[in-house]
Amino acid sequence: MTLQRLRRRLEPVIRPMMHFYWRFARGATLGARGMVIDGHGRVFLVKHSYIDGWHMPGGGVETGETMLTALARELGEEGNIKLGGQPQLFAIYFNGRISRRDHVALFIVRDFLQESPPQPNREIVEHGFFAIDALPEDTSRATRARIEEVF
Numbered sequence: 129m130t131l132q133r134l135r136r137r138l139e140p141v142i143r144p145m146m147h148f149y150w151r152f153a154r155g156a157t158l159g160a161r162g163m164v165i166d167g168h169g170r171v172f173l174v175k176h177s178y179i180d181g182w183h184m185p186g187g188g189v190e191t192g193e194t195m196l197t198a199l200a201r202e203l204g205e206e207g208n209i210k211l212g213g214q215p216q217l218f219a220i221y222f223n224g225r226i227s228r229r230d231h232v233a234l235f236i237v238r239d240f241l242q243e244s245p246p247q248p249n250r251e252i253v254e255h256g257f258f259a260i261d262a263l264p265e266d267t268s269r270a271t272r273a274r275i276e277e278v279f
Contacts, residue, residue, distance in 0.1 A: 139178045159232040160199040161186030163218070163278055164209055164240060170257040171275060173267065174206050177253050181268040185209070186232070195233050203237070207255060208246040213239035218278060234274055 161184045164172035173182040185206035189198040196215070203209040215235035223230040246255055258264065260279055263272065 136178060136180065156229040156231065158189040158195065159186055159223075159230070160189055160195045160202065160235065161232055161274075162199050162203050162209075162215060162235050162237045163274065164203065164207065164237045166257050168257075168259075170259050171263075172207055172209070172257050173255065173264070173271065174252050175254040175264075177251055181266045181271070182254075182258075182264045183268055183271050184234075184274065195235075199233075199235055199237075203240070206246065206252050208242055208244060209237075210241045210243075211237065211239070212241050215239075236278060 162172075163184050166172070172185065174185050175182050185203055186199065187202045187206075189195055193201070195217075199215065200211050203211065215237045218234045218236050220231055220233045223232050246252060248254065258267075260275055263275070
């Protein structure tokens with residue numbers, strides 16, 4: 129069994145365990161995601177090794193970080209993307225499917241620099257810019273909903 133398959137099989141067990149831990153370790157969990165839109169109106173999506181489907185880059189806000197710091201870090205790690213200007217806060221969502229304490233901030237990023245595409249690694253196995261009418265078939269339902277709301 130490949131490492132990627134093992135991660136995907138373990139993810140449904142590990143994620144609830146981590147959220148159970150965070151329930152006691154943190155009062156609430158907060159995430160930051162970026163809808164990176166290029167000059168052609170395409171959105172940047174990533175495919176993780178540990179969960180199915182395509183998603184916008186992003187992740188958890190760590191202790192001591194601001195949402196913007198977390199967004200910049202995640203965009204760099206997952207997309208080799210550097211913010212060129214101030215991203216626009218679009219909305220903050222309550223993610224009750226994951227936890228009763230989970231919130232995710234969605235930022236619109238139009239001013240950015242990506243000097244080279246990111247190299248696939250153990251977390252991000254695929255990435256790309258996609259036209260909104262030609263998203264990969266297995267783009268997550270939540271990602272599709274956010275794209276529809278923005279456009």
